[in-house]
Amino acid sequence: MKEAAVFEICAGAILTQNTAWANVEKALSGLFSAGVNSPAKLVSCPLPRLAGLIRSSGYYKQKAARLKDFFRGTLRRHPEGLGKWFASAPAGELRVELLSYKGVGPETADCMALYGGGKLSFVIDAYSRRAGERLGLEGGADYASWKALFERNLPPDVKMYNEYHALLVRLGKDFCRKTKPLCGSCPLRRVCEKGRSWKSKT
DNA sequence: GGCCAGGTCAAAG
């Protein structure tokens, strides 16, 4: 995978946290139009300027600081480049280091590892969980158990992880929108009502 | 105008 692509995936993974993708795209194109298209460029971009460029993604001050911190750290620890590092690092090690950066939680790390590093690491997000609940799956209480459930039941293939997740996202969007008026009679209404209700019980 | 969107972290209970 090319360096610029990995950069974009990592930046996008952070920018998309709790944010609609359309807003992230604007932020990304803002960055690229401004010539901020690599870890080094981003690190050398002054914080206020960086924040302004990604304003549309929300939480922009926080995200600007975290982006800078992330790329500064990875650049220092992996001078060979993000692409090489992602490609050569064992999945487990990669995930652990990604998680060590402030602002990179389990979903963001898995997103980077799967899409940027081609690692066999399924991404759990709001869509995966809601879809899982609707399918009657007992995912458990936390991120790790949902992740384990999907990974246990999917063929161990990166492309499959990639496409299956994309399908869940699409399913979540279409289904949710189109059936909005039906939610009142949906047995799984509890799941839809609050984004967080999945973690409320067993 | 209110609600929510592909989370994460720190502080409080």
Place this chain on the structure above:
DNA sequence: CTTTGACATGGC
């Protein structure tokens, strides 16, 4: 250890 609040814009 579990729960809650803060972070913030743009689309519907």
